[in-house]
Amino acid sequence: MYQDYNTTDTIVALATPPGVGAIGVIRLSGPEATTICNNIFTKKDLSQVKSHTAHFGRIRDEAGKVLDEVLVTVFVAPRSYTRENTVEISCHGSDFILQQVIELCIRQGARLARAGEFTLRAFLNGQMDLSQAEAVADLIASRSASEHSLAMQQMRGGFSDEIALLRQELLNFASLIELELDFSEEDVEFADRTELIKLVNKIQTIIQKLLDSFQLGNAIKQGVNTVIAGRPNAGKSTLLNALLNEERAIVSDIAGTTRDTIEEVLNIQGIPFRLIDTAGIREAQDQIEAIGVEKTMEKIKQSAILVYVFDVIRTPPEEVKSDLKKLQKTDLKILAVANKMDLNPYTKAEHYTGEFLRTEQFVPVSAINQMNVPFLKEKLYKLVVQGELNLESTVVSNSRHYEALQNANGSLQDVLRGFSDGISSDFIALDIRKALHHLGEITGQVTTEDLLGNIFGRFCIGK
């Protein structure tokens, strides 16, 4: 897939997402980047300016026609993202203008960059290791503050560092074992088995922590699917609107107004929740509604959180309990939202709690008055982030890393089993080597072709 990649010419691409925005940034990278830009830029000689400086001016085409007024930022090799000469042209964000400028650059000798080519160059020029390159891909695709922070942290090498440390400890472990294998005839001290087992346990604990953080990392990256369900007219759509603070769902007093599921993304302190509004659950009155109910159950199956909404006036506790019983699913986290609390402020949690609902899952609100909605948000957040969400602590967000950690964990498990079965250390050494190999996959110490394809295939053009 990288056939005939020339990595020594100058490439150009739009660095901001396509579509009309306030500005659009075009990036040039390669030995001729400054020269090409200089040819089309008037007011200043860019070949004479210092690195990391911005310059206001005009872009003119070959005929001298002004295409746009722009701000040009110059980065001189190797002090740039790609370690090559790089120029960023901030234009006005019209697709037409941007297209014109890019075409002009190409006529001046640049080549349109392929997907991921800027990062590929950064990687090839030794700017980052594999896991950092992957983090860049995440950064580009990041949608929220937490996700951004996570990607930034990986890019700075935090994750690789922690793995590298683990790997080093394991390597020391392996050397001890090798020592007693190769020098058994000599008067060497033998590796202390209990110490070794302790070390494996310690490494496993850390790997487990990283593995657990995958769920969180994934939540940050992918969003948490959250279904809002309940009986017709319980106020699901009103609640959705209250959460989003916008009129999105069609709200009316007629039960059964929401027939399709509606998806919205709610960002609570950096965690994206994908809110899925559903049609009400009840015996369907007509064909369309029957499909709606089916869809609701389908959505619940794909979700991590269920927000069950009920009307404190209309729905008696027994019916709430029976609904909750029906909707129960392993791994499904449930909040029961007692809506329309303003109409009956004396509603008590204990009327509803029992086998399928604990007190802390009970959330009284009045969606229409925005009453207690922040509390519900808090509850939602806490379902995902147990304890403190410390984004400085290492979070695994990449499924390739997750797999490698899992494999490493599996190999370490084999190490422990080997010890308990009294298997001799030459075999145990094999499992240790496997674990080392898997950890190396993360930091790029082991490289396989599919790994590269996987990483660079994911970049969108411009980065």
Added chain:
Amino acid sequence: MFPTYDVIVVGAGHAGCEAAVAAANLGSKVMLVTMNMQTIAQMSCNPAMGGVAKGQIVREVDALGGYSGIVTDHSMVQFRMLNLSKGPAMWSPRAQSDRMQFARKWRNMLEAHPNIDFWQEMVTGIVVKDGRAVGVRTGMGIEIPTKAVVLTNGTFLNGLIHIGDKQFGGGRAGEKASKGITEQLIELGFKSGRMKTGTPPRIDGRSLDWDKMELQAGDENPSKFSYTDTPVVENQLPCHIAYTNQQVHDVLKTGFDRSPMFNGRIRGLGPRYCPSIEDKIDRFAQRDRHQLFVEPEGRDTCEIYVNGFSSSLPEDVQFKALRLIPGFENAKMFRPGYAIEYDFFPPTQLRLSLETRLVNNLFFAGQINGTTGYEEAACQGLMAGINAHLKINEEAPFVLKRSEAYIGVLIDDLVNKGTEEPYRMFTSRAEYRILLRQDNADLRLTPLAQKLGMQLDERMERVDKKQAAAKEIEDYFRQNSITPEDAKELLENKKSAPLKQKVKLHSVLLRPHLYIQDIRQIAPGLDEMLKKYPKEFIDLAEINMKYAGYIKKEEELVDKMNRLEKLHLKEDFDYNKLVSLSAEAREKLTEIKPVTIGQASRISGVSPADISVLLVHMGR
């Protein structure tokens, strides 16, 4: 005076002898040139073959048709299988040999070969024409014409012996050094370096008090090295273990100011894992004693080798210190230990066939490549001999993979990584150790050598028998069951859970701490069935069954790595074009010219990022 030989081998140590017979057995006319015919196949250091990782190599050499295993079997005075308490990959055969018998047997076997001629003289240069080795020049000025040359000079190239303050030229105690070759090779553009090794004093066994030492006897049921029909050692001689003490160390320290090791006179780098006694005391000051193996040099000599007491301290200091070792109070020395410095040529100048890159049809093997050890030398000699023969017959080189043999690991390491200190094989150097066992060297390698034309019919026949037997035994274990009653006592003894119902023997064997030797005592009919097979065949069946999971895991790793081995690089590829490679990687890749991406990944100085760059540029 001489015809044009196919292959001239210079040097008749372990590497030279194996090189000569390998080429000769493939049909080449071989000339073996040595400075002294009386010292063919000398064991210059300790009178032993094998050991951990080294024993595996001797088995591999034998499996490929080399003679080291056969010679060892014929000259053995003691056999031990090391590491039996560990897994089968670690089992390592080791033998004490009768030094004189060893050399005699080698000479007999060489002389018995119609394709081998001899000439006793110092070789002072190679005749090179059009970038190709076409002959050797001797001290008398004779030129012997040939199609290929194998250099196996050992420690003789500008050898310099050190004992305390004294130093004198020599390739071995009492033998001249070899001059001229290094100088010529440097002129041809080769890089050279200096290495150092050492040997302990030899002692008069009649002067030792054996009762004060620990006895170390040979195995009760000794095995052997060769897969052919060689004799098993009888009337084994014991070795002994003695220990140094603080007093010994104190005396040795009095000589440190006169030690060539410490006063900077020796510049060559010695092996870290085979340190001299002064080095051990210096580096491990906290240890109050060091272990010594007191080994017999042969059946009809009283000469004793003190393994672990290698030294280049002044002879009087060696002597005084020795006498403070329990058992050595009245020791008489035959000769002191010494250190020797010699020239070597960094092996990164070689192809994987051991042919030099600079001069075609010139091959290097043994210590000239920076290795240490008889076994390491022997296997390189064998491979150089084979490849010299293949080269002059315009056939593809014979290269063993890292997953096929320790020999493959050794040569791959040498060529790709080079070596700073004398290179010795360890099992940990082999990433596929579980596959590279001493018990299956024949299964791994004999078919390959047979295909080359080594004429190993006897070994091949045994390979087939062994494989068939292992399968028969395995089938038996999978088809026959054992009852809870029959297994009860054994399982109790082994602290293994009792059987609830009849199970296949196979599943009992898979339990921890249970082996065929236990199960054959209790399973009706099994012992009878196994009696018709030699132990080695039963061992193979057991390993195949009991460790199947680990073997499979390792085979999967091999498959994974082999994908990179299958990605070929062009030899004339211009790495300087790839500016994204690190400068060091460009330099190393240009120098070593790896054949595959896999090989490139093992070159020191080539990082995983560099490999990614190569992959990207290859269009992967």
